[in-house]
Amino acid sequence: MSAALKTVSAGPGVTLQDAGRHGYLRYGVTAAGPMDRLAMATANRAVGAAPGATAIEVSLGGIELVAEGATLPLAIVGGAFDVSIDGHKLPPAVRLALTPGARLRIRAGADGAWCYVAVGGRIDVPPVLGSNATHTRSSLGGIDGRALATGDVLPVVDIGPCEGGAAGLTAPWLARSDDPIRMILGPQDDYFSREQIERFCRERWTISHRSDRMAYFLEGPQIAPANGLNIVSDGIVMGAIQVLGDGRPMVLMADRQVTGGYPKIATVIGPDQGRLAQMRPGSSVRFATTAIEQAVAARRAERAILDAAIEAVPLVRHPSDDVLLESNLISGVTAGSGNVDAD
Amino acid sequence: MxxxxxxxxxxxxxxxxxxxxxxxxxxxxxxxxxxxxxxxxxxxxxxxxxxxxxxxxxxxxxxxxxxxxxxxxxxxxxxxxxAADTRPVRRWTIPCCYDPTFGEDITQVADQLGMTPERVVALHSGATYRAYMYGFLPGFCYLGGLPKELTVSRRVTIRPPHPSGTIMIGAGMGLITTFAMPTGWWLIGRTPERMFSLAREQTFLAAVGDEIKFEPIDLEAFHALDRRAERGEVVATVTALP
The missing domain is CATH 3.30.1360.40 (Gyrase A; domain 2)
Incomplete structure (x- = not known):
């Protein structure tokens, strides 16, 4: 029997993603890719895969998986989700060997909106335009261009070694700060008055429940562009903060359309996009302007993190209950130290 | 320059x-x-x-x-x-059926513009367009060169999804669609051609900057070409420009 990961159940919005479908923006094709690039890269690195290798992006809807045909090395990294195998709790950032018959269950936990299941090996589904990234709006990538569903079988090939039992992953960079999300003004900040830009940065915004992989809508005051509601459509990047005709801002995320005709007041810097993505609907968020130099420095720090090995600490079964524990783990996952995003 | x-x-x-x-x-x-x-x-x-x-x-x-x-x-x-000046190097002639079955807004557009539906077809199919950009979804091709006489404002409300291949006008531009989507533009025809098809070696047809013309076809021709296009054949014609 060939090896596979099988979906026992999947909530809405769980998709296969990789580094994205690049090179086709000029034909209207959205790159898609992970909502939290750093978390997916960390998961992949923990099982020896390339940072942009195909992985499962788990939404707040959660997922249950079983291995078929072989024991599969997996890493789970992202928000603080509730992770368990056959009812035994695991830490939210973990590397494990999933044996056939064991049931891995991932559910929304204390914090965070997305987590990633990376495989030591390769999820072998047919790429579309060179990528497995799922973009459901155009039905491209993943499994038939759709979210994962109960009964989906993901063939896994080139399976890597399973390194012992479960191990907690030390990834302090994924303990995201509550600092304002940093953004670079433009490309249409001149459509807004200085007072409007100041107000945008002063306000505490709430992430709307309408938010999804395409956009995070911001609830708060109206920031109607002073110089007209429409522009001639131009390109849109992930992180673009577009203000609609009614003055409501939205941050365009991984599944955004490639062009748009509303003015964009600013762009969330790359290294803060994952931090924003992990905020759940109902969370409050603030924004602050930064300079390109700061954004590039944060990118450089992120690159250094991914170039280094990821520390894995073996877990031990706590004698009194079913929780697998490891002494450094809690501080490693939840402490606010070592935040690479700090200015 | x-x-x-x-x-x-x-x-x-x-x-x-x-x-x-x-x-x-x-x-x-x-x-x-x-x-x-x-x-x-x-x-x-x-x-x-x-x-x-x-x-x-x-x-x-x-x-x-x-x-x-x-x-x-x-x-x-x-x-x-x-940079050297560029000019279009090829022209795509794209079959378009303006029958009211597909061009379901053509009468409304004609009424707004104070002309006959036949005049709308003559103007739309008589113009030479340029692929200005792709956007919205894969293969959605925005066209410059819409005759000024065909300038209509957007719909007041968004209408339910149009079929893929619908040819629309709005915002002073033309548009060739590839996916069924709700829209604020006006439906004036439908092409059997696929501007985007994974079933074909040439996934995308026109490049940004290419010239585009529409050739009116009737319903019978539409269905015949649609069957060929579905099998992965390119039914538009392309010519090199001098």
């Missing part, structure tokens, strides 16, 4: 630079977008990741750890100054 002034450099974050040639729909600005796009593609500047031509600007995605903004802007200025 076209005389629309120096480009303006705008930042879309720390990894994308927008080179803007104008703020309106202007063929001269689009020409310069195409010239710079071609010149940038030819010189393969290290750190440049992807180029996205739109109606009035070129978006340059770059890796700021490879090339910094200042160096990129300097390079773009030099490349832009030296």
């Amino acid at each position: 076209a005389s629309v002034g120096e480009p303006i450099f705008l930042d879309a974050g720390e990894a994308a630079l927008v080179v803007e040639f104008g703020r309106t729909v202007d063929p001269a600005a689009h020409n310069r977008v195409l010239s710079l796009d071609a010149a940038m593609a030819a010189c393969e500047l290290p750190g440049v990741v992807e180029l996205v031509p739109t109606i009035r600007s070129l978006m340059i995605h770059y890796d700021p750890l490879v090339i910094d903004r200042t160096a990129l802007v300097d390079a773009v200025r030099n490349i832009e100054t030296a």
